[in-house]
Amino acid sequence: MTEVNRQMVLAERPTGNVDSNTVRLVEGVAPDPTDGEALVRVKYLSIDPTIRTWMNDVPGYLPPIGIGEVIRSGGIGEVVASSSSRYRPGDLVFGMLGWQDYAIVDGGAATAQAIPAGVEPPVALNIFGVTGMTAYFGLLDVGKMARGDVVVVSGAAGATGSMVAQIAKLKGASMVVGIAGGPDKCRWLVEVLGCDAAIDYRNDDVGTRLRSECPKGIDLYFDNVGGDILNTCLGKLAIHGKVVLCGAISVYNDRSLRAGPANYINLVGKRGRMEGFIILDYLDRFVEAQAAILGWLFEGKLVHAEHIVDGLEHAPDALNLLFTGGNTGKVVVAV
């Protein structure tokens, strides 16, 4: 094979949104797989907020992406050449493929898994990928959501948030309130996703709306955004209320840490719990969540939305959508 391999590499560390100085397109030649490896033609990329955190030069749960390295990213591709018994040409596989045309996968660190038959790749990236897994384990395992809970989720029109809202309803939450930006997203949350109420943080006073929608307080708040909304929700917890910290998209682009939530102190009076998690810790339980999600999908109980951006070269714009709120549902790049 001497196919051209376009790669998007980190040229310099961003200080805010990603732009043309941050990521550069370079061209090379697709590598040949050696023993135990396979070459995968990347077809779709999963665009997740955490990619932005990997661009910073700070220690995290994974090492930062190095300058000159391909942007790390989940994706789905087709095996085009294989020297491994695990992969056959034509297989569709799922793994950390990166922002490039061709990726090498193996049975070790760069392993890839098959995607369920009958599910379109962008849908698989959404509900069976880190998005769906994050929603499922964050809500049920970290948050230990109980039947009857009043659940509030921010970033509710985003990929993870929209799954959280629906799984909460499916698991018997007494009330699900989604927080999102703008009337269109809020209408979608109520009319399509089935949220009991939606709060438009751009036009509503979040605290006032929460007080009227959740007069007994919030049993479980699933936080995707951090910042003021986290602080407001901490101030409205019910006794034994829980906050699941999934991320803090409102602050990932900041150069320095903002002030934290002053209302953390409410965790004392309310005997509350705030807990973070990293979905990679659940890798060996993904199959459990995927089975549940596949069941809901085939029963028609799960709405999913994918926001497709065409062209590898537009992956940085796709990533920025997450921070400007330009998407509804999962952002996927069709390479």
Next chain:
Amino acid sequence: MTEVNRQMVLAERPTGNVDSNTVRLVEGVAPDPTDGEALVRVKYLSIDPTIRTWMNDVPGYLPPIGIGEVIRSGGIGEVVASSSSRYRPGDLVFGMLGWQDYAIVDGGAATAQAIPAGVEPPVALNIFGVTGMTAYFGLLDVGKMARGDVVVVSGAAGATGSMVAQIAKLKGASMVVGIAGGPDKCRWLVEVLGCDAAIDYRNDDVGTRLRSECPKGIDLYFDNVGGDILNTCLGKLAIHGKVVLCGAISVYNDRSLRAGPANYINLVGKRGRMEGFIILDYLDRFVEAQAAILGWLFEGKLVHAEHIVDGLEHAPDALNLLFTGGNTGKVVVAV
């Protein structure tokens, strides 16, 4: 009985430290116990930071103390008259007696319990009262401290902190670091309490010291102070690190909420947990902790220190000691 009953009542809500405008001494006559009640001569008062929070007009886990009401406070007294089969004259009892010479107790809301034989009342108020209970259940039940944990405790020379540090060692912590103000307290923590290290927050850089004392991070941080020290410890958590929120003495005197801990975001990357609690939720399990503590006490494994302030009229000064750090160990007023 027509005994004079001195009472310290809330005259106006404080804005910082408590002073002579906040609490006023009034004199009345000791009431007669009616059916099911007993009259108790108050001998010792338990001075706890939470009393300061009850003076604010904000909803909490208990209602605020009303203007003109006796300051709510735990204490130990002697039954002097009884119309109840639960109490006999001469009994030493333990309950919410308030800042006054005489209190009425009953079998309901104002119940009082016997104190263990052979234990001096100030010691009982310390290690068998809310102080000891808070340390025991906060560390072991909320924090779920495990053998081998690296434990850090702030306010470590205070009543709760000094119990936490010792119980952590008794339960097999691999390292216990106490944080306190001033070299004398720090020496006491290491030489008398048995802490592995002590950090003087007035003279040391807490972050630097923690990095060198706990190079693998903090497994459990027991927070008595809030503010900068909480933020620093959040930034030094180990994977799956836990923060037990007991209170925030550094901010109770503030008029408005300060910024929260920016490093809360580290709970995501470290899969950490921050949880608050209110010791009154453990009332029905006090006997379990009291048995364990009594055992350690009689085996000579528990150091306890009481800081006695003489005279009911000095109760406000005693309370202020907690905020200026003027005490080592439990502050008790001898009425």
